[in-house]
Amino acid sequence: MNSFVYDIPTRVYFGENQFGHLGEELSKYGKRVLMAYGGGSIKKIGLYDTLMAEMNKFGLEVYELSGIEPNPRIDSVRAGAKICKEKNIDVILAVGGGSVLDASKWMAAGAYVDHDPWDFFSKWAPVEKALPLITVLTLSATGSEMDAGGVISNLETKDKIGRMDPLLQPKVSFLDPTITYSVSKYQTACGAADILSHIIEVYFNMNQDLYMLDCVMEGLMKTVIKYTPIALEKPDDYEARANLMWASSWAINGFVDGGKDQAWSCHPMEHELSAFYDITHGLGLAILTPRWMEYCLDDTTVSKYVQFGVNVFGIDPTLPSMDIAKRSIQLLSDFLFNQLGLDDTFTKVGIKEEDFPVMARKACMNETIPGFRPLNQHDIENIFRMCL
Amino acid sequence: MNSFVYDIPTRVYFGENQFGHLGEELSKYGKRVLMAYGGGSIKKIGLYDTLMAEMNKFGLEVYELSGIEPNPRIDSVRAGAKICKEKNIDVILAVGGGSVLDASKWMAAGAYVDHDPWDFFSKWAPVEKALPLITVLTLSATGSEMDAGGVISNLETKDKIGRMDPLLQPKVSFLDPTITYSVSKYQTACGAADILSHIIEVYFNMNQDLYMLDCVMEGLMKTVIKYTPIALEKPDDYEARANLMWASSWAINGFVDGGKDQAWSCHPMEHELSAFYDITHGLGLAILTPRWMEYCLDDTTVSKYVQFGVNVFGIDPTLPSMDIAKRSIQLLSDFLFNQLGLDDTFTKVGIKEEDFPVMARKACMNETIPGFRPLNQHDIENIFRMCL
Numbered sequence: 036m037n038s039f040v041y042d043i044p045t046r047v048y049f050g051e052n053q054f055g056h057l058g059e060e061l062s063k064y065g066k067r068v069l070m071a072y073g074g075g076s077i078k079k080i081g082l083y084d085t086l087m088a089e090m091n092k093f094g095l096e097v098y099e100l101s102g103i104e105p106n107p108r109i110d111s112v113r114a115g116a117k118i119c120k121e122k123n124i125d126v127i128l129a130v131g132g133g134s135v136l137d138a139s140k141w142m143a144a145g146a147y148v149d150h151d152p153w154d155f156f157s158k159w160a161p162v163e164k165a166l167p168l169i170t171v172l173t174l175s176a177t178g179s180e181m182d183a184g185g186v187i188s189n190l191e192t193k194d195k196i197g198r199m200d201p202l203l204q205p206k207v208s209f210l211d212p213t214i215t216y217s218v219s220k221y222q223t224a225c226g227a228a229d230i231l232s233h234i235i236e237v238y239f240n241m242n243q244d245l246y247m248l249d250c251v252m253e254g255l256m257k258t259v260i261k262y263t264p265i266a267l268e269k270p271d272d273y274e275a276r277a278n279l280m281w282a283s284s285w286a287i288n289g290f291v292d293g294g295k296d297q298a299w300s301c302h303p304m305e306h307e308l309s310a311f312y313d314i315t316h317g318l319g320l321a322i323l324t325p326r327w328m329e330y331c332l333d334d335t336t337v338s339k340y341v342q343f344g345v346n347v348f349g350i351d352p353t354l355p356s357m358d359i360a361k362r363s364i365q366l367l368s369d370f371l372f373n374q375l376g377l378d379d380t381f382t383k384v385g386i387k388e389e390d391f392p393v394m395a396r397k398a399c400m401n402e403t404i405p406g407f408r409p410l411n412q413h414d415i416e417n418i419f420r421m422c423l
Numbered sequence: 424m425n426s427f428v429y430d431i432p433t434r435v436y437f438g439e440n441q442f443g444h445l446g447e448e449l450s451k452y453g454k455r456v457l458m459a460y461g462g463g464s465i466k467k468i469g470l471y472d473t474l475m476a477e478m479n480k481f482g483l484e485v486y487e488l489s490g491i492e493p494n495p496r497i498d499s500v501r502a503g504a505k506i507c508k509e510k511n512i513d514v515i516l517a518v519g520g521g522s523v524l525d526a527s528k529w530m531a532a533g534a535y536v537d538h539d540p541w542d543f544f545s546k547w548a549p550v551e552k553a554l555p556l557i558t559v560l561t562l563s564a565t566g567s568e569m570d571a572g573g574v575i576s577n578l579e580t581k582d583k584i585g586r587m588d589p590l591l592q593p594k595v596s597f598l599d600p601t602i603t604y605s606v607s608k609y610q611t612a613c614g615a616a617d618i619l620s621h622i623i624e625v626y627f628n629m630n631q632d633l634y635m636l637d638c639v640m641e642g643l644m645k646t647v648i649k650y651t652p653i654a655l656e657k658p659d660d661y662e663a664r665a666n667l668m669w670a671s672s673w674a675i676n677g678f679v680d681g682g683k684d685q686a687w688s689c690h691p692m693e694h695e696l697s698a699f700y701d702i703t704h705g706l707g708l709a710i711l712t713p714r715w716m717e718y719c720l721d722d723t724t725v726s727k728y729v730q731f732g733v734n735v736f737g738i739d740p741t742l743p744s745m746d747i748a749k750r751s752i753q754l755l756s757d758f759l760f761n762q763l764g765l766d767d768t769f770t771k772v773g774i775k776e777e778d779f780p781v782m783a784r785k786a787c788m789n790e791t792i793p794g795f796r797p798l799n800q801h802d803i804e805n806i807f808r809m810c811l
Contacts, residue, residue: 036665038438043431050426050682243662246649247670250642258635274631277424281681282635293669294438 036243039294042201045181049210049281054085057128057169058093060207064167065125069118071100071139072130077173080217086130086171098122100142103131106188106195106309106316107138112152116145119166129170129205132226133177133316136170137185140203143168156187156196165202171209174218175280176226176317178233178287180208188310195310197302210284212276220267224375225317227263227279231256231371232320233286236299239331239339239407248293253346255291258282260347264374300406301327304415307394314384321371322379326421328364331408332357340364381422391419424631427682430589433569437598437669442473445516445557446481448595452555453513457506459488459527460518465561468605474518474559486510488530491519494576494583494697494704495526500540504533507554517558517593520614521565521704524558525573528591531556544575544584553590559597562606563668564614564705566621566675568596576698582785583698585690598672600664608655612763613705615651615667619644619759620708621674624687627719627727627795636681641734643679646670648735652762688794689715692803695782702772709759710767714809716752719796720745728752769810779807 048056061068068090077083090097098118103111118124119142129139143166145152154160172180179185184199218226238252258278265275285291304327305319332340337356344350344363352359372379381387395415404410410418436444449456456478465471478485486506491499506512507530517527531554533540542548560568567573572587606614626640646666653663673679692715693707720728725744732738732751740747760767769775783803792798798806 036438036661038436038441040441041435041437044434046432047429048426049429050424053426053428245666245669246662247642247646247666247673250645251639254635254638254642257638261634273424274634278633278635281633285635 036245037294037296039292041289041293043181043204043288043290045205046207047181047210047284048207050277051211051213053209053211054089057086057089057209058095060169061090061095061126061128062093064206066094066096067123067125068095068097068128069100069115069122069124069142070097070128070130071103071115071135071142073101073103073132073135075101076217077130080214082130082171082173082214086128098124103135103138105134106313107134109153109156109187109189111138112141112145112187115139115142116152119143119146124166126167126169129168130173132172132174133179136172136179136205137177137187139168139170140165140179140185141187142166143203144200153189156189156194156198159198162200162202165200168203168205169207170205171211171214172280173214174222174226175215175276175283176229178230178284180205180210181284181288186306190313193310195306197306210280212273212280213271215276215280216271218270220270220376222315223263223266223270224377225315225321226283227259227317227375228321228324228371228377229317230259230279230283230286232301232317232324234291235324236301236406237291237295237297238343239328240295240297241336241339241407242295242297244295245293248291249342252291255282255286256347260370267375298404298406300404300408300410303398303404304418307398308386311390311394312384312386314386318377318384321375321377322381322384322422323418325364325368325371326418328367330414330418330421332360332364336408381419386422388420388423391416395419424633425682425684427680429677429681431569431592431676431678433593433676434595435569435598435672436595438665439599439601441597441599442477445474445477445597446483448557449478449483449514449516450481452594454482454484455511455513456483456485456516457488457503457510457512457530458485458516458518459491459503459523459530461489461491461520461523463489464605465518468602470518470559470561470602474516486512491523491526493522494701495522497541497544497575497577499526500529500533500575503527503530504540507531507534512554514555514557517556518561520560520562521567524560524565524567524593525575527556527558528553528567528573529575530554531591532588541577544577544582544586547586550588550590553588556591556593557595558593559599559602560668561602562610562614563603563664563671564617566618566672568593568598569672569676574694578701581698583694585694598668600661600668601659603664603668604659606658608658608764610703611651611654611658612765613703613709614671615647615705615763616709616712616759616765617705618647618667618671618674620689620705620712622679623712624689624794625680625683625685626731627716628683628685629724629727629795630683630685632683633681636679637730639673640679643670643674644735648758655763686792686794688792688796688798691786691792692806695786696774699778699782700772700774702774706765706772709763709765710769710772710810711806713752713756713759714806716755718802718806718809720748720752724796769807774810776808776811779804783807
């Protein structure tokens with residue numbers, strides 16, 4: 036078992052009617068706020084007005100950057116960093132899902148450098164300082180509200196790269212489940228697939244580790260499986276939205292990882308899909324994950340699938356191990372494609388075989404993903420083919 | 424479902440060989456350290472020398488306060504606060520179990536006041552400032568390493584009172600499971616009972632709440648039930664000690680509580696036992712908990728026992744509810760008294776019926792404990808009698 040450092044200093048205001056704390060939290064860092072958000076749905080649901088009213092109460096000067104896109108682009112980061120510098124911003128308020136939050140994190144770092152923010156990804160330029168970040172989450176999926184990472188896309192170079200730095204950890208996040216009532220069925224489903232993937236990437240691991248964290252991960256997976264169909268059926272079910280929202284944060288804030296020193300597998304593969312085709316991250320993960328599980332299953336790994344199948348899906352533990360394992364993959368597929376209604380093949384979403392070699396090569400960076408099972412370019416192309 | 428604020432800023436260095444970070448962490452706050460510890464077992468196991476060597480590397484000036492007792496006394500707090508003032512201490516290093524940590528928290532607050540530190544409990548004197556606290560945990564039980572509370576006893580007044588304040592939250596805690604190898608079977612068992620009780624006090628709740636947290640709590644309980652017998656059998660089993668250590672922190676750091684607005688029941692009852700008889704806190708909880716569960720069981724509460732019995736002990740869910748509930752209490756008793764070997768009655772530990780009325784009255788503060796089931800003095804005396 037590895038040693039590790041646990042450090043999640045983000046304060047979270049969870050639940051309805053917590054925005055009364057927004058002005059006070061922002062004011063700790065100064066008067067000049069950059070509010071970053073996406074396509075304007077926050078205006079439609081009244082959230083924009085609520086937040087503005089709270090900030091006005093504290094006399095904050097608010098600058099805005101809207102239009103941050105899904106799979107956020109480096110151009111948005113550049114634009115935000117520019118405003119931070121020109122307007123001498125004190126604190127960033129990110130209002131949105133993982134895309135807005137991720138872009139805002141890199142604006143916060145970009146505010147303090149003279150170089151192009153893309154250098155943080157292409158040249159791994161150091162992060163020495165960052166503006167404080169406060170977030171208001173509108174979509175349960177990426178966990179960006181409680182972690183220190185952000186994934187940025189560059190459409191020119193067809194790169195989609197994630198990077199973490201402790202300086203990017205949000206100081207405060209507001210998680211109000213009622214804000215997610217208006218999230219579409221499709222985005223709710225993709226978010227659920229993303230949450231599940233974050234857990235599966237850590238859970239499927241053959242190293243000895245903290246049993247208690249396996250139990251926690253099983254609990255989080257059961258929560259997603261129980262409540263996503265309810266949220267799809269009844270979008271304003273508070274209980275369902277609250278469980279998905281808090282589970283999404285805990286799936287990836289670092290707690291369940293607990294020193295497991297294992298690379299993720301589906302995420303690097305999916306990042307190539309959405310870099311090449313700009314598809315929704317959660318959808319790409321949904322298509323990949325059951326195939327990847329199938330590809331990695333053999334006598335040396337079957338015990339983990341048994342644990343998963345028995346503890347998460349309640350499969351009869353007295354069945355033969357390989358049967359339990361295959362059944363667990365089947366039940367996961369049923370959940371993703373039948374219950375959530377997500378497309379189940381690359382063909383349906385327009386991903387073409389001709390791009391497999393280059394996407395596979397980039398996913399493993401010309402070497403091997405040292406994950407649950409090591410995956411080289413050849414393995415990844417095989418998995419991609421299983422998704423056709 | 425209630426709203427809540429999640430805020431656990433303690434950084435944790437978990438695992439072996441993490442003390443290389445001690446000097447650097449202490450030095451952030453200054454040069455003058457008060458090291459508080461208990462009866463000297465830290466010298467026997469070499470921990471004292473290790474910590475001193477690390478502090479010497481950073482040229483820290485270390486003052487010591489040893490002899491902090493189980494159920495820590497206000498006298499120890501007074502002595503520590505006095506040293507902090509006289510020696511102009513910058514940071515407190517607490518090395519021990521919950522008792523040393525709790526006492527150190529109130530020394531940290533006492534360092535900044537002119538009044539007697541007991542006023543924090545008898546008069547609820549405000550906490551306006553506290554010295555920073557860093558802890559090295561030697562016993563998995565109270566969770567004090569990751570929360571903001573401390574329980575202090577006053578033998579003169581026969582009071583044992585707990586109080587929390589965010590200023591008392593440790594800045595950093597070191598959790599090295601190997602340090603707990605030398606913890607006796609008895610203390611290991613009492614620690615396990617304490618951890619379980621922290622979870623049960625929150626879990627047994629009839630309000631609608633976050634299902635995911637119920638799943639997490641079930642996972643933590645399964646962890647304690649699985650690994651305590653292993654640690655008793657083989658005290659240097661790293662896996663067992665690590666799971667118990669991390670589970671103990673998460674049982675009570677605030678995460679699983681998630682806005683549940685329910686008073687605890689067994690803890691206030693037990694505080695009277697140890698205030699009157701100075702018995703080990705975990706032992707008192709072990710004796711009380713199954714009887715309290717039995718007392719609270721009826722048709723309106725049985726569903727929670729069923730959830731507990733099925734998900735934690737794997738009882739067949741097709742049995743009649745009341746049978747599952749009773750069986751779950753029986754299995755918990757078996758675990759505490761047979762597997763852990765703890766005394767199972769007040770009689771065995773010398774607690775006398777003549778003290779029941781006054782202890783019961785103090786436990787509910789002359790009114791009612793508004794817990795899982797409301798308990799008045801009469802109820803508490805009934806539960807005490809079930810423990811004879």
